[in-house]
Amino acid sequence: MKKHVIASAVTAVLCSGAASAATVYQQDELKLDLKGDLQVQLFQKPGEDQDMVVDYDDLELKFGAEYDLGNNMAAFGKLELDWKNQGDGSDDDIVDDAYVGLKFNAMSVSLGRMYWASDDFAAEKAIEMDGGTAFPETGGTETLKFEYSDAMFGAVVSYDLEEEDGDSTVFEVVLTTKLAMVDLGVAYQSYEDDPSAAGSESIDTLGILASADAGPVNLAFDFTSNDDLDAINFAASVPFAETVEGAAGVTQHSPDEGDDVLYWYANVTKAMHKNVSVFAEIGNSDEDDSDMGFLAGMRVKF
Numbered sequence: 001m002k003k004h005v006i007a008s009a010v011t012a013v014l015c016s017g018a019a020s021a022a023t024v025y026q027q028d029e030l031k032l033d034l035k036g037d038l039q040v041q042l043f044q045k046p047g048e049d050q051d052m053v054v055d056y057d058d059l060e061l062k063f064g065a066e067y068d069l070g071n072n073m074a075a076f077g078k079l080e081l082d083w084k085n086q087g088d089g090s091d092d093d094i095v096d097d098a099y100v101g102l103k104f105n106a107m108s109v110s111l112g113r114m115y116w117a118s119d120d121f122a123a124e125k126a127i128e129m130d131g132g133t134a135f136p137e138t139g140g141t142e143t144l145k146f147e148y149s150d151a152m153f154g155a156v157v158s159y160d161l162e163e164e165d166g167d168s169t170v171f172e173v174v175l176t177t178k179l180a181m182v183d184l185g186v187a188y189q190s191y192e193d194d195p196s197a198a199g200s201e202s203i204d205t206l207g208i209l210a211s212a213d214a215g216p217v218n219l220a221f222d223f224t225s226n227d228d229l230d231a232i233n234f235a236a237s238v239p240f241a242e243t244v245e246g247a248a249g250v251t252q253h254s255p256d257e258g259d260d261v262l263y264w265y266a267n268v269t270k271a272m273h274k275n276v277s278v279f280a281e282i283g284n285s286d287e288d289d290s291d292m293g294f295l296a297g298m299r300v301k302f
Helices: 007-013
Strands: 022-027 032-045 055-072 073-080 095-103 107-114 139-149 153-162 170-180 181-192 203-214 217-225 229-241 243-257 261-273 276-285 292-302
Touching: 095 139
Parallel strands: none
Antiparallel strands: 022 032, 032 055, 032 292, 055 073, 073 095, 095 107, 107 139, 139 153, 153 170, 170 181, 181 203, 203 217, 217 229, 229 243, 243 261, 261 276, 276 292
């Protein structure tokens, strides 16, 4: 579910369902929203002997309903469907998000299937070819989430319940703030793959995130670490023209066992409309016999 835009990453972790969407119906206390994201691209992954394919990322429809309950309270429900992996042999569920919740002023609580704040906790500005972070998981199907946000501070607490034996349990806290022109974030996640299994241990991951504007250039950094992996991301973006932006970044993975791996990428995006863009990206890693990856595509949102 990665949304590869650091400029919005810190605020994105604050409010589930806060992104703008088209209101298709509004009457009395009810508001219905619809949002879409269609991205189709030619993609050759970095690596050895990879083939060029037509890749779909994303094919999303997002539905939302919100009721004004009065006294600064509202009830909401969100459903996000994504067809991107259907038909390729993947067993991924078509449902990305499905949850309900209540909000009161700057606070909200929600329950259901959703991505956690760590899914957007990343400095990378890649379209597809980022190296990622050290978080083992960034979303669950039995999640209880508490959120708070104001102009200067945000906090998200998520707990993914163990539904049955063999299921994972996750607790996560993400805190964000803004100091002058710098956005800052810290994160903690405790992930236990199967608490019912004998000898099961949690993986505790810590992370820090910073993003700053230096004139037209945005610079970003994140570091995430646990007992299995350390990951560092450096990224920068700069506008080349009013409707053209370029970005580049590197990711260093340092596993507890095995060799370090360095990933890199560079991309350019041309906005043809506020909701229509075309893009291209190259990227690779320093792994042995890895060939450069290529990407070119188009995105239409509504």
